[in-house]
Amino acid sequence: MVVLGLGGAAVAAVTQRLLAAWHRRQTRSRRQAACVEFCDALAAELDGGLPAVTALERAGAPWPELAGVVSAARLGDDVSAALRRSAQLPGAEGLRAVAAAWDVASRSGAALSLVLTRVAAGLRNDQEARAEVVAALGPPRATAKMLAVLPLFGIGLGFSMGADPLRFLLHTGAGAGCLSAGAALALLGVWWVERLATAAEI
Secondary structure: OHHHHHHHHHHHHHHHHHHHHHHHHHHHHHHHHHHHHHHHHHHHHHHOOOOHHHHHHHHHOOOHHHHHHHHHHHHOOOHHHHHHHHOOOOOOOOHHHHHHHHHHHHHHOOOHHHHHHHHHHHHHHHHHHHHHHHHHHHHHHHHHHHHHHHHHHHHHHHHHOOOOHHHHHHHOHHHHHHHHHHHHHHHHHHHHHHHHHHHHHO
């Protein structure tokens, strides 16, 4: 039972890491899409004739993580610095380009909406390239998950042959060790493939 408990703890730890990695990927993907939407919305508001601060307030309103940027704009603080601080969040790196566009427009008098439209186009191209990478990594991820659950079919095969593999796995020390080690290693393999895939996506 001690072996089974240790194995269960290992399985729980690896499962927690997998869920955390999945959550980070989803959050990063949402922020990347939000960056493109923010650029498009800000450019549209500026094209509509709104002042830069008002346009920034309206474009940043749907994104709570831009509250600091909106606040800086209202108070007359350094907006580009606030954008760069927000760009430190995973997935929000595109805000660095928005900050640079804000600096260029404020110093040179260039039309900010035109610069933002080009920034949005560049971010959208990056997003499309990233989507292709994610699609290419789909089969290796699916293979890793399939291999992780394959032992379950082995248990079913054992029952079909008249054996009782669960009695061995759950009621003997050796079986509990095999079950714990196998489950932990299967999940560790999935986690390792996810880690490599995530590194390739960034």
